[in-house]
Ligand SMILES: Cc1cc2nc3c(=O)[nH]c(=O)nc-3n(C[C@H](O)[C@H](O)[C@H](O)COP(=O)(O)O)c2cc1C
């Protein structure tokens with residue numbers, strides 16, 4: 076059974092570590108390292124509970140919480156974000172303490188009512204509103220669209236803790252709780268994947284909100300997100316990362332995303348990579364078969380890239396379905412400042428390259444070449460043409 080973990084004299088973690096989770100948001104987000112739903116209990120003269128856990132763990136959560144605190148002594152329930160992974164245990168908790176006030180944004184009330192259809196004792200809060208807990212207090216900061224209209228942060232004075240909910244979180248199961256205790260490669264791999272796949276569309280809001288909070292000059296000793304580890308060692312390092320990630324982030328990387336039926340397009344991809352390597356020798360080049368690789372891992376690599384190439388043969392006058400799914404995702408994420416081109420094999424009509432180029436442009440990529448097309452399986456000359464195309468692409472960056 077998951078018992079509470081002490082963070083400070085006044086703050087404890089009362090969440091759930093979900094080691095078994097392999098997908099999140101239905102099947103949209105792979106969670107190779109599990110996740111956690113972080114709920115926090117804050118005790119001063121008054122007691123507040125910040126967020127709960129996902130629905131499947133509601134019973135476990137409420138029964139553990141009862142062993143930690145007399146539920147009737149909870150004065151305030153804070154809902155930073157109404158998504159089910161944080162509010163799922165709320166209905167069961169509210170059965171036990173039905174009259175307790177729930178503090179959330181105006182949009183939070185709408186989301187909670189939209190999900191649970193209950194007339195709970197809602198108290199809408201705005202940026203700057205404060206609850207005095209004793210010598211400490213909770214200050215609310217609205218963060219609309221980071222990543223839902225209802226999202227907000229809660230800052231605890233005295234302890235100098237920012238409860239940031241999904242922002243700065245990672246789908247990362249660990250029993251160790253703190254950023255400095257875990258494997259740093261794993262931690263940052265999960266943090267960048269989370270940003271790339273969930274926060275990319277809101278990058279301009281990320282920059283604005285972070286600067287707004289930094290301008291308040293509040294001391295931040297810890298950032299307690301709603302997934303993954305607590306940032307206690309150099310907590311602002313993840314804030315600095317977010318500022319970099321929000322600013323059309325790119326590394327010296329080129330990712331070639333392709334799919335293939337009979338390996339013609341794969342051979343093209345490999346020859347193109349050779350050409351790029353000749354003209355842009357220092358760039359990291361990665362080939363990813365969209366039909367085989369995890370879609371979120373592909374998106375993370377695209378996020379890190381300065382340019383991408385997308386390849387598919389023509390099938391039924393279109394492109395392959397894994398490439399269609401890839402375009403659906405990147406259209407929504409709206410990356411900025413990245414270059415691109417398309418390539419592919421065909422047998423007779425050969426529409427795929429033109430269609431992919433159009434989709435890349437629509438997704439906000441800058442096309443630097445009209446693309447490369449090969450009929451059937453590439454022979455030596457065709458592979459030379461692919462290498463040429465790769466060299467041209469590398470030079471155009
Ligand atoms: C089911 C199927 C449908 C196809 N439809 C088209 C088509 O509409 N137009 C076209 O030019 N080629 C079409 N082709 C031919 C492929 O584009 C061609 O075989 C190509 O070389 C395959 O490349 P790959 O080895 O990368 O899969 C089709 C092939 C298959 C198997």
Ligand SMILES: [Fe+2]
Pocket residue numbers: 156158222241
């Ligand atoms: Fe969320």
Ligand SMILES: [Fe+2]
Pocket residue numbers: 158160161241301302
């Ligand atoms: Fe979440």
